[in-house]
Amino acid sequence: MEISDFEKLTPAMRHYVETKNKNPEAYLFYRMGDFYELFFDDAVEVSSLLDLTLTKKSGGLEDKIPMCGVPFRVANQYVKRLVKKGYSVSICDQVEDPKEAKGLVKREIIKVVTPGTFVDEENPDDTRRITSVAMQGKLMMLAHCDYASGRINLEQKIIWDYRDALSFLDKQLEFYRPAEVIFSDLAYERELSASSKQAGVVSLHGVEDCNEELYQRYPELFDSQYHPALNLLVYYLEMTQIRRQDHLYIQSMNDGDGHMDLSDTTIRNLELVENTHDSTKKDSLYAILDRCTTRMGSRKMREKILRPMMSADSLNEQYDRIESLQSNRILFDDILEKLASIYDIDRLALSIANQNLSPKQMVRLQKSLAAFTEILDFLTSEGEMVLYRLFEQVDPCSDLAKELESVFIDDPPASYQEQRFIREGYDSELDELFDSSEGGAQWILDLEEREREGTGIKNLKIKYNKILGYFFDVSKSNLSLVPDRFIRKQTLVGSERFFTDELKEQEERILHAKERALERQLALLDSLRCRIATELENIQNISEAVAELDVICSFALIADRYGYVRPTLNQEGSISIENGRHPVVERTIEEEYIPNDTRLDPNGYFLQVITGPNMAGKSTYMRQVALIQIMAQIGSFVPCDRANLPIVDQIFTRIGASDFLTRGKSTFMVEMTEVAEILRLATPRSLILFDEVGRGTSTYDGLSIAWSIIEYIYDDVRAKTLFATHYFELTELANQYEGILNVTVATEEVDEEILFLRKIVLGESNYSFGIDVAKLAGVKPTVIERARRVLVDLERQNNVETASIHVKDDAVETMVDDELREKIRSIDLDHTTPLEALMLLQSLKEEVDHA
Numbered sequence: 115m116e117i118s119d120f121e122k123l124t125p126a127m128r129h130y131v132e133t134k135n136k137n138p139e140a141y142l143f144y145r146m147g148d149f150y151e152l153f154f155d156d157a158v159e160v161s162s163l164l165d166l167t168l169t170k171k172s173g174g175l176e177d178k179i180p181m182c183g184v185p186f187r188v189a190n191q192y193v194k195r196l197v198k199k200g201y202s203v204s205i206c207d208q209v210e211d212p213k214e215a216k217g218l219v220k221r222e223i224i225k226v227v228t229p230g231t232f233v234d235e236e237n238p239d240d241t242r243r244i245t246s247v248a249m250q251g252k253l254m255m256l257a258h259c260d261y262a263s264g265r266i267n268l269e270q271k272i273i274w275d276y277r278d279a280l281s282f283l284d285k286q287l288e289f290y291r292p293a294e295v296i297f298s299d300l301a302y303e304r305e306l307s308a309s310s311k312q313a314g315v316v317s318l319h320g321v322e323d324c325n326e327e328l329y330q331r332y333p334e335l336f337d338s339q340y341h342p343a344l345n346l347l348v349y350y351l352e353m354t355q356i357r358r359q360d361h362l363y364i365q366s367m368n369d370g371d372g373h374m375d376l377s378d379t380t381i382r383n384l385e386l387v388e389n390t391h392d393s394t395k396k397d398s399l400y401a402i403l404d405r406c407t408t409r410m411g412s413r414k415m416r417e418k419i420l421r422p423m424m425s426a427d428s429l430n431e432q433y434d435r436i437e438s439l440q441s442n443r444i445l446f447d448d449i450l451e452k453l454a455s456i457y458d459i460d461r462l463a464l465s466i467a468n469q470n471l472s473p474k475q476m477v478r479l480q481k482s483l484a485a486f487t488e489i490l491d492f493l494t495s496e497g498e499m500v501l502y503r504l505f506e507q508v509d510p511c512s513d514l515a516k517e518l519e520s521v522f523i524d525d526p527p528a529s530y531q532e533q534r535f536i537r538e539g540y541d542s543e544l545d546e547l548f549d550s551s552e553g554g555a556q557w558i559l560d561l562e563e564r565e566r567e568g569t570g571i572k573n574l575k576i577k578y579n580k581i582l583g584y585f586f587d588v589s590k591s592n593l594s595l596v597p598d599r600f601i602r603k604q605t606l607v608g609s610e611r612f613f614t615d616e617l618k619e620q621e622e623r624i625l626h627a628k629e630r631a632l633e634r635q636l637a638l639l640d641s642l643r644c645r646i647a648t649e650l651e652n653i654q655n656i657s658e659a660v661a662e663l664d665v666i667c668s669f670a671l672i673a674d675r676y677g678y679v680r681p682t683l684n685q686e687g688s689i690s691i692e693n694g695r696h697p698v699v700e701r702t703i704e705e706e707y708i709p710n711d712t713r714l715d716p717n718g719y720f721l722q723v724i725t726g727p728n729m730a731g732k733s734t735y736m737r738q739v740a741l742i743q744i745m746a747q748i749g750s751f752v753p754c755d756r757a758n759l760p761i762v763d764q765i766f767t768r769i770g771a772s773d774f775l776t777r778g779k780s781t782f783m784v785e786m787t788e789v790a791e792i793l794r795l796a797t798p799r800s801l802i803l804f805d806e807v808g809r810g811t812s813t814y815d816g817l818s819i820a821w822s823i824i825e826y827i828y829d830d831v832r833a834k835t836l837f838a839t840h841y842f843e844l845t846e847l848a849n850q851y852e853g854i855l856n857v858t859v860a861t862e863e864v865d866e867e868i869l870f871l872r873k874i875v876l877g878e879s880n881y882s883f884g885i886d887v888a889k890l891a892g893v894k895p896t897v898i899e900r901a902r903r904v905l906v907d908l909e910r911q912n913n914v915e916t917a918s919i920h921v922k923d924d925a926v927e928t929m930v931d932d933e934l935r936e937k938i939r940s941i942d943l944d945h946t947t948p949l950e951a952l953m954l955l956q957s958l959k960e961e962v963d964h965a
């Protein structure tokens with residue numbers, strides 16, 4: 115805005131413009147009376163975003179100023195809609211009582227609500243995270259914060275190049291799914307933009323200034339160590355929320371150790387937390403495993419699935435806990451019952467720190483703490499030490515729970531400022547004040563009765579409103595009976611309103627007592643808020659422990675219900691699964707699920723080439739192995755009869771076409787990029803699933819790539835690998851390498867129809883049944899017939915071509931050698947003339963030259 119225009123503005127509009135300029139990127143909600151108003155461009159944009167009526171207001175300029183507004187009581191609804199679309203909103207409130215203001219009422223921005231800091235009280239499942247990214251030398255550091263609970267997870271990784279940065283960020287953003295990412299301007303901005311789009315980040319912006327003094331102000335948080343990403347995060351939160359951020363705490367610091375590293379493609383391909391068709395939880399591993407009672411438990415379950423553990427000791431301890439619940443049914447039921455009365459206390463942390471817990475929230479906290487104490491009592495009295503150990507370090511805040519127990523009435527009102535919510539007997543002064551206010555009310559009723567008799571006005575009533583206070587209401591027909599001591603206050607169409615000196619005197623007393631009672635009540639509430647704030651850290655620990663316990667209960671429930679068994683962990687690195695099942699497919703198909711065995715042994719067969727017709731069950735089999743391995747490493751029992759499993763460091767999957775086309779790469783390019791990444795990162799402790807690698811290009815290209823990938827894995831990577839393919843030629847590899855095993859999915863042909871037996875058996879299949887599947891799928895018979903003829907032709911040509919390809923490849927060379935050897939062996943020298951021998955030699959040479 116031009117300075118000349120600014121000077122023409124009314125004082126209120128000038129203040130609005132000054133306030134807006136403090137944070138131009140956020141929409142400014144400017145409090146005026148009972149509304150938050152927006153002006154100028156903000157009004158035009160927000161009215162269209164939220165379907166509000168756009169009006170105009172004169173503000174000193176020649177043209178009227180665009181304006182729209184929302185009632186302040188429901189403003190949160192509008193703020194929510196804006197932040198969900200990725201916008202931020204500055205809330206500018208009146209910070210002095212308008213009645214006491216001289217001139218303009220003082221207004222200030224009290225906070226800026228951003229996509230990552232918005233807390234949706236009505237929807238506790240809406241977990242919003244904010245992530246900060248900063249670089250320190252070659253170290254990329256990230257701080258992920260769940261703002262409502264105050265929990266922060268720190269991550270870091272040494273970045274060698276652009277590709278490293280991109281893959282690390284992809285993984286991080288996919289895992290934490292922040293709504294908002296902030297970065298210092300120096301950080302990898304370009305990479306961030308690409309990754310964040312992929313992970314659906316709604317708001318991304320750089321923050322230039324970063325106050326390095328912060329770590330002195332939050333000594334516990336920083337643990338006297340400067341951490342640039344954490345610093346950036348706290349700086350940004352203080353700047354937007356305009357207050358100290360005392361509820362923040364570090365939940366974990368991950369420097370890559372201790373957890374299995376799952377790539378975002380693996381998370382997607384195995385449908386760990388969402389399915390690939392509509393990106394919801396349905397039909398994912400998470401949907402099967404999550405039988406948690408509390409919301410904290412469900413969130414923890416998701417975290418665990420995405421971050422499997424690597425410590426055999428911790429996993430065995432977790433299995434022990436499941437067993438201990440299974441073997442003590444009564445205790446298990448008691449715990450489940452108590453968990454059901456624990457609220458989502460995790461999300462109260464922000465309100466606890468800001469000391470604005472409502473009475474309703476306090477009652478929830480009290481009930482949750484009481485239930486938690488009872489759970490601890492069960493465990494100690496039952497001597498269940500494996501479970502109790504979860505809580506050894508946790509202070510149950512029993513005193514606080516007891517203290518809160520006697521405070522509140524049963525169901526405190528949501529709008530508590532004007533109503534009684536503290537129980538009688540908790541504070542004698544409060545009781546006296548409410549008594550006199552309520553006693554006054556009785557006095558009014560008595561007076562009404564007395565005056566009705568005294569005046570003879572049968573329907574005389576004492577009423578109350580905010581403007582007149584208490585008054586006598588007399589209908590027109592009774593006006594002649596009104597005595598002189600009644601003083602007229604107001605005349606309406608059908609009645610008149612009066613008061614008496616006596617009524618006014620009493621009114622003073624009643625209203626004053628009520629006001630003081632409410633004041634006292636709020637003061638008591640404030641002191642409880644202070645008291646609770648001192649226990650914040652303990653409450654956060656309790657919510658962590660409850661979440662852990664809930665997850666274990668969920669594992670135990672599922673194990674019982676679906677017949678999962680405890681896996682045994684081995685150090686040798688071999689996978690041995692008896693009658694394994696796919697945890698999701700077995701629950702979603704109508705027919706019976708056919709279990710399968712798997713054995714992958716680093717000292718024996720560690721690479722399986724899986725052939726078999728389309729739709730036979732190859733992918734399902736491979737995924738089942740990966741899912742069983744993941745389940746074991748998150749501490750769950752597994753769907754099979756018996757499992758002896760290693761701790762794998764990573765699970766890689768190259769399955770189907772990924773949806774990366776937005777980044778301008780072809781499907782085949784994406785496939786090869788993923789393959790390259792897998793070959794680079796996999797170790798002998800990894801598990802790799804390859805489904806039809808090489809399919810995205812011409813047959814020979816694809817076949818040769820698949821062939822050499824298998825050889826490379828066999829010779830150099832040595833990771834346990836399942837390789838499903840339609841290239842029958844790859845089954846030849848098993849003849850050449852000892853550790854490669856050919857398996858196939860059994861089928862039966864009954865009356866020219868194929869029957870899938872779903873059973874993995876030794877051997878290979880050179881027939882893909884693609885055309886049969888097309889027939890099953892309902893493709894027209896004429897098309898099917900034509901396809902069969904084309905296939906026959908192609909196969910004929912194919913053989914001719916195969917004979918003439920020149921591949922410098924051990925495998926092919928071996929085949930040529932074998933043929934030559936065979937020919938030489940068959941020469942009968944006793945019956946060969948020198949000339950014939952010479953001619954034979956010439957023909958052999960020609961063959962070798964053309965091979």
Ligand SMILES: Nc1ncnc2c1ncn2[C@@H]1O[C@H](COP(=O)(O)OP(=O)(O)OP(=O)(O)O)[C@@H](O)[C@H]1O
Nearest residue numbers: 703706707708727728729730731732733734735872
């Ligand atoms: N073990 C099993 N028991 C019962 N049904 C199964 C089993 N395995 C797979 N199926 C069923 O078969 C369907 C096809 O399986 P899957 O996708 O694994 O086949 P595929 O061999 O990978 O096929 P394609 O080669 O066409 O990708 C699954 O959707 C499932 O309904």
